[in-house]
Amino acid sequence: MQVIKRTYVDAMQGLGTLPPLAGLARRGRDDDPYGWRHWVASLFAIYETDRMIALDLPWWNVAATRAVAEFLGARPRARVFEYGSGASTVxxxxxxxxxxxxxxxxxxxxxxxxxxxxxxxxxxxxRAIANGPGRAEPARPADPYVGAIDEVGGEFDLIVVDGRERAACLARAVPHLARGGIVLFDDSGRARYRSAIEGCGLVETHHYGRSYCVPYPDHTSLLAHGPC
Structure with a gap:
C-alpha cells in the first residue's frame, strides 16, 4: 500500500511540473477557491506545501474549508491554535x-x-510526543505535544486538530474553546477517532465529499458548543 501511495504521489507531483498543469496551478488562486478548477489544481500539489500555499488552501474537505473561511471572515481578531503544522498554517x-x-x-x-x-x-x-510518533498507546498526561495548548493558555476561537494523538488533543482542546468557537477535526471519518469525537461534549457538523489534494471524498468535522 505504501508503494502504491508513493507512486501516486510522485506521479501527481511530476505531472504538476508539466507546462499546461503548472499553468493551471498558477491560475488556481484566481479561480473560485471552492470550485472544480481549484480542486483539480490541488491534486498536483499533494504533499507539496509550497504549491498548496501558492494555491491558498489547506488539506481539508472543501465544504469544511468554506465554512471555516466564513467563520474567520466574521472574526478578524480570531485567535487560533493548531495541532499539526502545514499549508493550513499559512x-x-x-x-x-x-x-x-x-x-x-x-x-x-x-x-x-x-x-x-x-x-x-x-x-x-x-514539542515532542512522549510516546513517540505513531505509537498505538494513548498520549500520557504530561505529553509536551498534547499539552502545548495548556502551555500557550487562554481561549481560542478556532482549534485545529490535524496532527498526531488526535483523540488526546481534542480532549485537551475542549476546555480552551471560546464560547461561539469551533474545533476543526480533520479525517473525522476514521474509526479510531469516532469515540473521541462523539464523547467530547460538542455538537458535530460532519462534512464528507470533495477534499483538496486527493481524488476521493474525505471527511472533516466542525465541533462547537452548539450547531455550527
Missing part, C-alpha cells in the same frame, strides 16, 4: 489575527519557519 495566518501551531517533527517544522517567515502573527512550537 492559510490560517492570512485570515486570523493570531496563530499558535505545534509540530512534533523538527525537520518539518524548520521547513515552516521559512514558509511562515512573512507572517508575524504565527508562533511555531516544536
Amino acid at each position: 492559510w490560517l495566518a492570512r485570515r486570523a489575527q493570531e496563530i499558535f501551531t505545534v509540530e512534533h517533527h523538527e525537520k518539518w517544522m524548520r521547513r515552516f519557519e521559512r514558509q511562515t517567515r512573512g507572517h508575524a502573527n504565527v508562533t511555531l512550537l516544536h
Whole structure:
C-alpha cells in the first residue's frame, strides 16, 4: 500500500511540473477557491506545501474549508491554535489575527519557519510526543505535544486538530474553546477517532465529499458548543 501511495504521489507531483498543469496551478488562486478548477489544481500539489500555499488552501474537505473561511471572515481578531503544522498554517495566518501551531517533527517544522517567515502573527512550537510518533498507546498526561495548548493558555476561537494523538488533543482542546468557537477535526471519518469525537461534549457538523489534494471524498468535522 505504501508503494502504491508513493507512486501516486510522485506521479501527481511530476505531472504538476508539466507546462499546461503548472499553468493551471498558477491560475488556481484566481479561480473560485471552492470550485472544480481549484480542486483539480490541488491534486498536483499533494504533499507539496509550497504549491498548496501558492494555491491558498489547506488539506481539508472543501465544504469544511468554506465554512471555516466564513467563520474567520466574521472574526478578524480570531485567535487560533493548531495541532499539526502545514499549508493550513499559512492559510490560517492570512485570515486570523493570531496563530499558535505545534509540530512534533523538527525537520518539518524548520521547513515552516521559512514558509511562515512573512507572517508575524504565527508562533511555531516544536514539542515532542512522549510516546513517540505513531505509537498505538494513548498520549500520557504530561505529553509536551498534547499539552502545548495548556502551555500557550487562554481561549481560542478556532482549534485545529490535524496532527498526531488526535483523540488526546481534542480532549485537551475542549476546555480552551471560546464560547461561539469551533474545533476543526480533520479525517473525522476514521474509526479510531469516532469515540473521541462523539464523547467530547460538542455538537458535530460532519462534512464528507470533495477534499483538496486527493481524488476521493474525505471527511472533516466542525465541533462547537452548539450547531455550527
